[in-house]
Amino acid sequence: MNRLAVLISGNGSNLQAIIDHIAAGDLDAEISVVVSNRADAYGLQRAAAAGIPTEVLDLVEIKAAGGDRIGYDVELAGLVAGYEPDVVVLAGWMLILGNDFLQRFTPHIINLHPALPGAFPGTDAIARAYAAYQAGDIKHTGVMVHRVVEEVDAGTVIVKEPVPIFPDDSLADLEERIHLVEHNLIVAAIDMVLRAL
Ligand code: GRF
DSSP states (O other): OOEEEEEESSOOHHHHHHHHHHHTTSSOOEEEEEEESOTTOHHHHHHHHTTOOEEEOOHHHHHHTTOOHHHHHHHHHHHHHTTOOSEEEESSOOSOOOHHHHHHHTTSEEEEESSOTTTSOSSOHHHHHHHHHHTTSOSEEEEEEEEOOSSTTOSOEEEEEEEEOOTTOOHHHHHHHHHHHHHHHHHHHHHHHHHTO
């Protein structure tokens, strides 16, 4: 069966899109586990409401107990592997994952990033694109799903989609437009990866 492990850090609107498309029967997969690095991530409630097992592994807590980043990646890899995913999906996951995690699941780790390849890697990509548009540096932005490698937001692109920016857009307008594209693109990317397994 097409088993997914979905990693989140916050709201989980992309997780919800995956849940909804599976329930509607247009994504042939099952979410085996949802893992967050934050116990207060609303996405955990979305998973629980859908009857999906959830796990929390909080880096801050692990560091406070004397652990380090590599130990975190090793523990996270073991936790995720226990659910035997075919594909690991980073959907709003905000931590950089090192080789101790990546090597366990490569190449079947994919990440959703709200920018076009090479444009705005890292955090706050939407706000950075908005500022670049205001400065006249770009005409549009976009969304991509890519395979995860050690370099942040730099792996092989699975699918990408441009997103227009309009002169009277507020940042919130652009964020809303981008999230709508994300919710479709993440599902399409998962479908493509599962069919290519
Ligand atoms: C999304 O823009 C995602 O691409 C980024 O975090 C945002 C929140 O995603 N990494 P979600 O609502 O938690 O799915």
